[in-house]
Each structure stands twice: as C-alpha cells, then as structure tokens.
Amino acid sequence: MTAATPKGERRRQALVEAAAGLLVDGGFDAVRHRAVAERAGLPLASTTYYFSSLDELVVAALEFHGNVEYENGKARLAALDGVEGDAAFTDLVLDLLLGPPTEEGDAEQVLLRYERLVATGRRPYLRPLMRRLSGQLHALLLEIFLASGRTWTAERVEEIIALVDGAVVNALIEISPDPRAAARRMLDKAMQPR
Template identity: 25%
Template sequence: MPGEQTRRNDPDRRQRIITAALDVIAEHGVANTTHRRIAAAAGVPLGSVTYYFASLESLLTEAFLQLAEESSDAFRTHMARATDREGAREAIIDIIAGSVWAEPRTLLLSYELYAFAARHPAVSAVMQRWMNNSRAALERFFDPLTARALDALVEGIGIHNSIDPNPLDRPAVSEIVGRITDGRAR
C-alpha cells in the first residue's frame, strides 16, 4: 500500500516524537507523560515510540536536550547582537522582559526539566551544559561571578513573574540588571 510505505520511510518520525514529548510534558507534566500519550500526540503507532527510544527516560532526556539547545540558541542569539557591555545589558533585559524566556510554555518545560534533572544524572548534565552556554555568552561582557548571577537572574525572574500577580515590568528588570552589572545600590 502506498500510504504504508510512506509511513515506514517517514524521516521526520523520530523528531515528531521528540516534539510531541515536549508537548505532552508541557500539558501533563513529566509525572503524567507516557509512551501512549506521546504516540497519540505525535500521530504515530505506540511501537514507533519504543522503536526509536529504548525507555521513556531516554526519550525525556532527548526532549529536554532539545529544549535546552533551543533555549541556549535563543539566548546566544540575543547576546551575540551585543557589541559592548551596554548592549549586553539590553540583551539581558530583552531576554527577561521579552518573549525569549518568559514564554509560558518554555517556563513550564523548564520547571519540569529542573525537577527531572534533580533525579536523573543524564538530564542534570543537560542542565549543566545549558548553564555553561549561557554563562559563556555572558562572560563576553561580564566577569564569571556576575555572569553566574545574571544567568540565575534570567531564570529566577522568569519563574517568579510567571506566578506573581504583580510581575516585574521592563523598567524594574532594567533597574535590577543595572544594579548587578554596575554594582549600583539604591
């Protein structure tokens, strides 16, 4: 049958499964993510999920690795536009106050990633790589300790803003970034 031949030679199937895994995690959380839910979301037979991934943990690790790479790339892209320290500050403010980090789906997936990484060493390594990439981008303009503080600030404000009834606005974020990068205290 022509339709079956196309499905068997579906070169995008593995990627669809990974993308579907992230969708399922965002909707149901890691604890309620199953092979069946992922297969249904990807529009593939259940056997395809287990064919491409030996375990649910290996699939989740691959999905979280993709999330980390995409987030790192977006962070790096914003930081690469900066040509000086002031431009770097503006990039950080954009990352925090804009849609790079503050997008609800990214935040939800990041919460799940942190919780999963705490109990799974392979994913913990993914998190460490993400942090290292962010810090390396920041260290083009700031000393390592300031870069580390800014990295934590990016994620921390995003997390707080996602649940705070009075989230920090761009001017407040700008003030905080300025205090950290200039040592200003008011």
C-alpha cells in the same frame, strides 16, 4: 534503537519534538508514550520502536529543546548591536533564563520551567546533559554581557543567574505573580555600574 532510513529519522525527530513540546507545556509528567505518539501523529508503538525507554525519549527531548533555545539565543545575540541599549540585552537574558514571554502571561510558563529544572535533580540520568546545557547557557550569557559592554567574569554571570532565580521564586509565591517583571527589576539593578 536508531532509525536507519530517512523516513525513520523523520519519525524519530517528530517524536523528539513532540516530547519536547509536551515537556515545555506540562513538565515531565506530561511526557507519556501515548501523548507523545498522538502529538507526533504516529502510532503508539513508534515510541518504543525508536526509544528503548521513556527516559531515553525525555533526554532526547530536553537536549533538543536546550539546543533550540541555545541556537535562538546565539542568533539573537548576533543580530543585536550595542547601540540598542541595555533593554535589548536584558530582554535576551530574561528570554534565555525564563523562556520567551507569552500573550497569556509568564507565571505558568515560568513555573513549569522552574519545575523542570528542580525535577531534573531527581533524575540522575539527566545530570550530564543538564550540566552540558547549563555550561552552554552560562557561556552564552557571558557573551551577551560582554557584548553589552560589561567586562564580567563567569563568576559574576553565576551571581546574576542566582539573583534572577531568587527573584523569580519569590515572585511565584505572590498572589498575582509577575516573575518576569521581578527578574527584570533585579537584573536592571545588577547591571548598573558598581
């Protein structure tokens, strides 16, 4: 269903943003009709009025969240300047792959992010969207590495992502996990000239 009026578009967008927030905060299980409506400050019936299913709402929420992260990454890359050094580029790469750091620490946020990525594999309806978002992310990471003075290929970017993912998963099983620090160590090593 589509919203035919500006008010309808605003309500639909509020539902999408609320669902995206719930997805980030609690994963797929947190996105329920009632929770989305409450977070958006709208009647419960609005979720089924603007979306034919919960799956459709989840797709819209993931797409919204992915596009916001992508646009934020593009804006940060445009603001960077090669003189800032590797640390600024590394921070940007980690923020794109792990999400921005939080005051409470990264372990829970990163765990939720990886749970979402893995759970996407069990939701075939999300695969086309996730392939598109993944392609955008890979292209942006390649731009970041090129802007940092590295003449890397798309294949090298995939290796870096796999390296960060492995470091994060290994860090998450530690007693006091610090996935961002583990990923930074691996990324710093990988960014050294070969």
